[in-house]
Amino acid sequence: xxxxxxxxxYKIIEKKQPVAFWCNPISGHNTLYWYRQxxxxxxxxxxxxxxxxxxxxxxxxxxxxxxxRLKGVDSTLKIQPAELGDSAVYLCASSYKAGSxxxxxxxxxxxxxxx
Amino acid sequence: GQSLEQPSEVTAVEGAxxxxxxxxxxxxxxxxxxYQQHDGGAPTFxxxxxxxxxxxxxxxxxxxxxxxxxxxxxxQELQMKDSxxxxxxxxxxxxxxxxxxxxxxxxxKA
Numbered sequence: 001x002x003x004x005x006x007x008x009x010y011k012i013i014e015k016k017q018p019v020a021f022w023c024n025p026i027s028g029h030n031t032l033y034w035y036r037q038x039x040x041x042x043x044x045x046x047x048x049x050x051x052x053x054x055x056x057x058x059x060x061x062x063x064x065x066x067x068x069r070l071k072g073v074d075s076t077l078k079i080q081p082a083e084l085g086d087s088a089v090y091l092c093a094s095s096y097k098a099g100s101x102x103x104x105x106x107x108x109x110x111x112x113x114x115x
Numbered sequence: 116g117q118s119l120e121q122p123s124e125v126t127a128v129e130g131a132x133x134x135x136x137x138x139x140x141x142x143x144x145x146x147x148x149x150y151q152q153h154d155g156g157a158p159t160f161x162x163x164x165x166x167x168x169x170x171x172x173x174x175x176x177x178x179x180x181x182x183x184x185x186x187x188x189x190x191q192e193l194q195m196k197d198s199x200x201x202x203x204x205x206x207x208x209x210x211x212x213x214x215x216x217x218x219x220x221x222x223x224k225a
Contacts, residue, residue: 040217040218041217042204042215042216042218043202045213048212056210056212093158102145102146102165102213103160104213105160106157106158106159108157
């Protein structure tokens with residue numbers, strides 16, 4: 001079974017530039033999460049999808065961040081414009097169903113550096 | 116508010132047993148998970164406790180006391196490859212939100 005796929009793995013951009021991250025969850029997983037992880041910290045939830053619906057985006061900075069999950073499969077997270085403080089690892093995770101959302105499968109992440 | 120506390124670092128010797136504690140404060144507790152993350156890697160799920168007591172999975176065990184808002188991860192027969200960061204994560208009843216602690220960095224020495 002293929003794991004969660006993310007791309008790109010690394011991205012370096014200048015501040016004020018846009019950037020996008022892509023995630024393909026494990027087949028059959030209807031719940032998808034985007035997390036941000038700063039160095040030395042735990043993952044912080046940005047948004048959670050149940051199929052196509054964003055059920056929790058309370059932590060997503062909506063002035064510059066946007067996300068979509070068309071057709072309830074893969075997802076894209078966008079930042080526009082990026083700021084220096086956005087440098088972090090962006091992790092995508094998926095889980096099978098509401099009853100087992102405690103077990104999340106994470107992708108390798110995208111390490112973003114904003115200069 | 117919601118918060119989780121766990122030690123920032125723990126050092127242990129290969130072959131020993133180590134316990135990583137986690138205390139939490141949350142408005143609606145559903146369960147406690149543990150994840151392992153090696154440097155540069157993805158977090159991987161280790162265990163989950165929704166009820167009081169001990170859950171054992173091979174060399175790893177996890178314990179929960181809901182009345183004390185406390186849990187721990189127990190690693191036995193430590194191996195060098197266990198050197199990693201370990202995160203406790205609370206699953207809340209409100210919308211099933213997962214909140215991660217800051218992590219405990221475990222160093223296993225020969």
